[in-house]
Structures are given as C-alpha cells and as structure tokens.
Amino acid sequence: MMPSDTHKIVIHADKTPAGEHVRRLNVPTIDEVAIVIVRDQFQPRDIVLHRRNDQLTTFAETHRCLQYPIIFWDGADGYHFNVKMIDPVSGKETNMKCSARNYYSYRLMIQENEDNHILKCRQLVHQYIVDMYAKIKKACLIFIRLNQTKLHSEEYVHLRDPVVNDANTTNIGRLTILPSSYTGSPRHMHECAQDAIAYVHHYGRPELFITVTCNPAWDDIQQLLLPGQSPVDRHDITARVFRQKQKSLMDFMVKHEVFGSVHCWMYSVEWQKRGLPHAHILIWLYNKITSNKIDNVICPEIPNADVDKDLHEVVMKNMIHVPCGTLNPNSPCMIDGKCSKRYPRALVSNTVTGNNGYPLYRRRSAEDGGKLATIQMRNGDIEVDNNQWVVTYSPLLSKTYRAHINVEYCNSIKSIKYICKYVNKGSDMAVFGVQPERSDRNAVIHIDEIAQYQAGRYISSNETVWPIL
Template sequence: MNFYSYRLMVRPQEQNYILRCRKLYHQYIVDMYVKIETERLNFIRFNQAKLRSEQYIHLQDAIANDANINDIGRLTILPSSYIGSPRNMNEYAQDAMCYVRKYGRPDLFIKFTCNPQWDDIKNNLFAGQSTTDRHDITARVFRQKCKAIMDLIEKLYVFGEVRCHMYSIEWQKRGLAHAHILIWLVHKVTPDQIDNLISAEIPNHTADPELFQVVVKNMIHGPCGELNMNSPCMIDEKCSKRYPRQFTSGTITGNDGYPLYRRRSPNDNGKTATIRMHNQEVEVDNRWVVPYCPLLSKIFNAHINVEYCNSVKSIKYICKYVNKGSDMAIFGVADENRYDEITQYQMSRYISSNEAVWRIMSFPMHERYPAVVHVAVHLENDQRVYFNVANLLEIAAQPPATTLTAFFKLCETDTFAITLLYSEVPQYYTWNVSPKKFQRRKQGTAVHGHPGIFQTDAIGRIYTVHPNNVECFYLRLLLVNVNGPKSFQELRTVNGHLCETYREACQLLHLLKDEAHCDSTIHDASIWAHPQQIRMLFAVILSTCMPSNPLELWNKYKHNIAEDILIRMRHHARNPDLLITLEMYNEALIIIEDRCLRIANKTLVQLGMTVPNRDMHDLFDRELQREQEFNSNDLRLFVQSNITKMNIQQKHVYDTIMQAISNNAELQKP
C-alpha cells in the first residue's frame, strides 16, 4: 500500500468495511514510524560499546588500576540529542526557564488547534475521503499554518514587537495536533490593554457576522455540566475547566497566572448565541466563551485560545506537555545490574497516527528564538569524555577541552572576556566544535568601546547541578557570580587566599549568607518543577545541606510543595474551590520525612523540622475513604431484604461475625 496515495475505493453503503480500512490505515502509519524509530534506537543501542561515556577522573583511575574498561560508564544510555527522549525533554524545559530568567514572565500564551474543516485540507482529498483518511495532508497544512501564525506575530507585530518566542507541538491521544506558544514582547502588555487584544465574549452578529460564526463554531466550550454530563471535560460531575465562568463587567488581573476576562451578562449588553447539540438547540452566553484574539480567529478560522500571562508560573503549563510521559503502565522483573534507558523509553511510548505522520515528515516538535547555548560545568578533571578501546590511552593522557576549560583559556588571552560571566560568553563568542574553543562573533550588534566585538541575542545556560553534588554545586555558584576566572584555582582564590573547597570560597565571598543558596534553589524549582520534584529537592537539602532555619524554608514554600495534594483532594471532594488545609501540609511532611529516612536515616525532628502527625495520614488513604463512603440506612435496608436469601453456611458466617462485633471480640480462625 502506497502511504501517500492511499485511497478508499468502496461503495458508500459499506460502512463497516470503510471503518476497517481506516483502522488498518492508521495502524499502517503507526507501524511505519515505529519501525523508523526502532532502527534509530537500535543504532544507539548497538553503538554503546563504541561510544561509552564516563567522567574523566574515573577513567584515569581505571587506567591506573588495571586498564579494565568493561565496567566503566553506563550500559545503555539514551542521549539528549535524541528528540523526544526524557533527557531531551528535560533540557528543553530548562531552556524555557532561561527566557524567564532573562526576560521575565511571558506576555501571552496561545493554543493553536488544527481545524480539519479547513479548505486547504478538504480541497486536497480524493472523492470519498475524509480528513481522518489523510493525516499526511493534515500534517502538511497545519505545519504551514503554524509558520503563518508565527510570521503574523513576529513580522507583522499583531501584538507588538516580539522579543522571543517558543512553541511545542502536542497531541491529545487520537486528537488533532495543536501548538502551545509562549510570546515575550519588547513592550509588556499592561492590564488596560488586555481588552484590546483578547476577548471572552460573543461578538455582535450584525456588526461582524464572519467573526460571530468563527467564535460560535470554534470558541464555545462544551457546553457541559447539566447540559451535557457526558462531556470529556466532566470529572466527578464538575467541569475540569471550570466552565461556565462567572459574568464579569470588566477584566480583573488575578495572582494565579491568568486574569478574569470581561464577560458581560445579557442584562449588561452581553450577546448570546444558539448552537446545536445532540439534535437540539441550546442557547449559550459569554460564560461559555474561551478567550480568543479576534484578528487571529478571523484569519485562521480555528480554535485559538489566547491568554494573558500574569505570572512566571504560567510557563509550567507548556513545560508539563514537554515533560509528561505516556499514560501506559508497565511492570516486570528487571535485572538490577542492567540499566537500559532505551528499553524504558520504548516501553513507555504512546504514538497516535497523527503524531506518527508528523514525525515521519521530520517536522519540528519544538521551535524557539533566540537560541539557548549549553555550557558545561564540572570539577577539575571531572569532565565527561567519549571514548572507545582504540583512543582510550590517548584521551586518558590528554583530557578533552570543554566549554568551561575553553572559557578559562579565553580569559587568559582576551581582555574583553575577563569582563564577562560564564553564562554571558555565548552572546559574544561562538563555540567552534572542531578545535574546541571560543571565537569572537563576526555578526551582530557592535559593542560600543570594544572594536571587533559583536553581540547577539543568544542565551547561555549553565547546566543545573543537584545540591547533593556539593562541590560542583558551589563551583556553579561561583561561575554565576565571578567574572573572567582563568582557572579552577583562581575560582577558589579570594583576596589572595587559595581556599581548599569551593564552599569555603563561596562563604568568603558572602554568597552563602543566610542560606540564600538553599532559598534560591527551592525558589527556582517552585517555578518550573512539579510538587513531587520539589519535595525530593527539599528532602535532599534537609538531609545534606543542613540549612540553619529549615522551618522558614518550609513555611515559605509549603504551598508549592503540597500543591498536587490539594489538586488530588479537590478531585476527590468534587470541589474545585477547596482550600489547602493543615492535613494536606501534614501529608507532604510525611512524604518528605520518608525520603529523609531513605537518604540520611534521619527524622524531620533530627533535621530541625516539626513532627508530622502520621495518624492523620489515614485521612488520605483512598481505600479507607472508599470503604467509608456509604449510606448506613441504605446498607441496613439492603441487609434486611437479603438476609432471608442466605443459605445455611452463609447465615452461620453472618451470625458469627455480627455476634463477634456485638461482643467486641476477635474472630477465631476455624
């Protein structure tokens, strides 16, 4: 079967045959991509022996001992260069935070969804085909639409001059593709400008009938709730998207990342519309409108949700799509001596036919501007090396250059470089891979007072270091605060005194005053990390860094640490407005204490924290809650109506149990 010329040649009445053909076609697409991906992963797997990785100092030790390299390095790794791998997704999320660090919060969040009813798609179908029969056409058209909307935003300044942007493509199971876009503007959007850019109201049918049709068709949520209890957004009989929203006479900026947009009621000159749902007509008002930009909606005739970002926390929304894994659950008996990242990646994959086509055509999953340049951080002789049996001795004798060691050499010869921080170097210098050294940029904006120096928008990102890696963590802290060091020794030298450790150097430079590094570490994590990750980080800091005032850190970030527990209890209580309670904080403390016991075998009391109430943990036992959720009167009536139906053995068991309960006695085993 030819993938690009696939066509259904059946009579219209043969509906079952058509459905079977479509299912086979979708499976054919997925199988095609799975084979492609398997071949790529097999290349990485079968070249592990040729491309082994280990830190340089560990390689030196092995050569000094017995020249045995069989047990050096990771057995099977999936590198970050493989698009879609966990390492790749984590790096992309970290890169996103570089924009926040340099430019602050994003101004706009846009969700652009493919519309299968576009004329560009329908006009290219063969007779008898639907859009579900030609995912290749859908992917090509949506790719062009994504480029078009980005050109409108970047080149035609529909929202103003753009400073930087990033977007990622995502699929929701069998749904069509949609892009999540973050926009940073040169001139920030002020609250009084929101209504000029974003609307959450049904337009006037008489004044703009084209926009009215687009909004009614694409930007009305649901309806759900009492109008449609089977809507996909309904969880525990409540809308997970919190529709219908409340009427608001004017836009109000909140503190949770997004404002409350103007949604006027029909009594306040708000408009209504009639839509058809389940063969009946339903009247909707502004409470059901998803926020949109009128200009973009008219141009693209699609679902384009536009939101004003009022907080840096909104970047979590796009990052969670990049970092989330598959819904697949697996289990098995694993070999503890074997660590295989490729197998773990393959076993956790979910691929829809839409995503398979997109990847087969090599369309980008993520795009951004400006570029983020990664610069290494490592201790002396601790850089990562790539080696095989043939070049082992050569690499061990001469450690390879990294961006960090090249930065030290650059500062020795370049007078401008000594004025820069390590992370600022990529703005003025390019990294030449072949000679492994930095070279001055030849294009960009000329730097005043420094002939031959040009500046670009490139952003340097120093790789993050876990606080558990103590010395490397403090080395990184020095690199982000000390300009133009020429060596590792110079980094440890403060006022002519060569410190024994990087921690001592940080203390002499007052970089550790009032445990500021712990606070800043948790603060950064609270912006981009998930609550589970924040709890793990907090436990590591308590166990290894010994902060002087851990209770102050807990009280400052306890809401971020227990945020997922609050969300879980909201779903369980079927109350989206439920506020966080002491019981939820207590649950988070229990989880943290369990991790501290595993890391350092110490309780929270020993680490300067309060004692969690473990008896309160039963309140969060789902099985216990489920068993307790019954109506005693209904249960009593059920027993009374069915007790006469028991046989002799069942009646004997029932009487024995009830007698033991009445006497508060323990049942005796037969």
C-alpha cells in the same frame, strides 16, 4: 493467547505514574488506529508463515516481500536495506542507501501524474504507517543502543547516583542513555524546558500562551481530498496543511509584529490522542501588555453578529466549550462530577489581573451588554448562558486562521513555571496495565533510558505522519 481467550485492553488515564505529567496520559477521545509499545520493543517483529504442510517459515521484518499484501497486491517490493537513493536529475541509482524514513516518506507522497493507491486505503493505510513508523524508530533506537560507547554514557553523573546511594559498587549494571539529540526524548524535552526558564530569567515572563488546533474544515484540506474521503482518511494532508498554517501563524506574530516586537518564542506540537495536531506557543514581547490593554488582545465574549458576522461564525463554531455539568454529564472534560476546565466561568464586568494565576477576563452579563447564542447539541439546542462558555481567543488570530486558537495572558510566576513545563512535557503515553515488582537490594542495577522512554508510548496514526514527512 489461546483461541478461546478473550482479553480487553483498558487505558487508565487516572493512574498517572509518579513524576509523569498528567496531560501525557489522556483517554483517547476518538476512534483511531494506534500502537501502544509494550516492554522490550527490540524483540524481533518477524513475519511467520504457516504453510499448508504445517511447517512454519520465518521472515525478518525487513524482508522486501510479504508485508501488507492487500495494499501491494501486485507483489511490489517493500523496504529493505539495499534500496538505493535515486539521483533526481539523471534518474539513476546512486551509491547512497535509502533510509527507512525516506522510503516511507516517498511512499506517502502525492506523485505527479501518478495515482498513489496507498492513500485510498483509509484505515488500512493507518495501520501501515503506524507499523512502519515503529520500524523506523526501532532502527534509530537500536543504533543508539549499539553506540553507547560513543556517547560516553559512563560519564553521566546522575546515572551513577543510584550506585552511589546504594553504596554497593559490585552491583553496577548497564547504563544505557537516550541522548538529547533524539527529538522527543526526556533529555530533549528537559533541555527545552530549561531554555524556556532561561528566557524567563533573561526577558521576564512570557506575555502570551497560545494553543492552536488543526481545523479539518480548512479549505486547504477539503480541496485536496479525493472523492468520498474525509479528513480522517488523509492524515498526510492534515499534517502538511497544519505545518504550513503553523509557520504562517508564527510569521504573522513574529515578523509582522501584530502584537508588537517579539523578543523570543518557542512552541511544541502535540497530539494527545485527539486525532489532530495542536501546538502550544509561548511569546515574549518587548513592550509588555499592561492590564488596561488585555481586552484589546484577548476576548472571551460572543461577538456581535450585526457588527462582525464573520468573527461571530468562527467563534460559535470553534471557540465555545461544549456545555458540560448538568447539561452534559458525559462530557470528556468531566472529572469527579466537575469540569476540569473550570466551566462555566464567572461573569465579571472588567478584567481582573490581581489573582495569582491567569487573569479573570471580562465576561459581561446580559445586563452589561453580553450576548446570548444558541448551540446545537445531540440532545437538542440550548442557549448559551451569556459568555460563561466562551474559550479565550484573539479576534485577530481567530478571524485570520479560522481555527480553535486559545490565547491566555501570563501574569504570575506560578503560571509561568507551569506553562514552561507544560509546553515541554513530552510524548503521549498510556497506562494499560499494572505489574507488581519485587524489591531486591542485591539485584544488579540496570538503568535503561531507551526502554523507559519506549515503555507505554502511545503512537497514533495522525502522529506518525508528522515525523515520517
């Protein structure tokens, strides 16, 4: 770009490509440091120095020096291919080479009796970790690209389909595959979705669909922050704490059987441009939850503060859908003048499970014993209209983990098929431009799954910490 040029990058969440899941293409809801991968990510990301004598000097991106001099002002070496692993017992170098992921994981660690200044750099360390994560994934994908013969890519039947349909075997180009062993790849997510369908075939429909979101106000996070820091400055802490909370939640449901004995379960962790990790969980139970027991497990009502003040506080803080519509037309959930989450919900005196989808949960009006509450908004306090704005939750889980934990009951094949695909939809993406393509029937066919996977990848600073650690 010329110095006089001005450009604006716009992420279009409403331009979903054919075959892509709409929930992979959200608009960012917060300001964050992120990388959007464009076109061929395998081009060199060299560092070019403009010397005072107007000469240019190029250094490879894996050079041990000249990266982030503000963070490493003392000239400390960065990662390079000859870094050796250290024996933790003797403290001496071994013959094993250190991988990029292990190196940057070490850099982000809280060292005992040492002050890790990198963790004090706020948004600069966000840029550092997304840049280094891109380097890590680039190395992994280059290895896969250079070892296609070991994957026997020519034997993948569906990759030969375009050639068969084209009926012109002289136009066979490269077949580059991204195997299912690569976590997060389309093949990997497709296998997970097939597993979910196999569970449905063998055990029937899952009973519960649970979404749990990291709560930055958790004491476990707040107590580890340095003076003057907020949770957004320490993605390493939020990732570690959420990981432990997620494991605890699964043990709570599976091992302690708070909802009954569990046949099987599966979950995936996502970010979706929200700045905090959240997990989607499917639970299959031995004893099915009958319609008359749903109200004992799932509740979409404001609890009585006089009976359970603690639960009332958690629900009002985490489980209220921010009023939208005429009350807040600029809410992120508003699409074409309507709430995409279907709020406010209808008031019903009893739970109804006969509809073809999610049940209509009991949301009692004030005449039936429903509660009123007040919510603080930027334009002033408003009174919540009974239970129409409450997100469905489990009183047991919400009170135990004090976070946004949405619980839904699955009661139809239609909802099950959608949920199995939704949980395994894949990594977040961004549509940031449109480029016309020419159709040439005589062109050579190149099927590059690695390039297709990387094109449009949206990688946030919060997401990068998870795989690095």
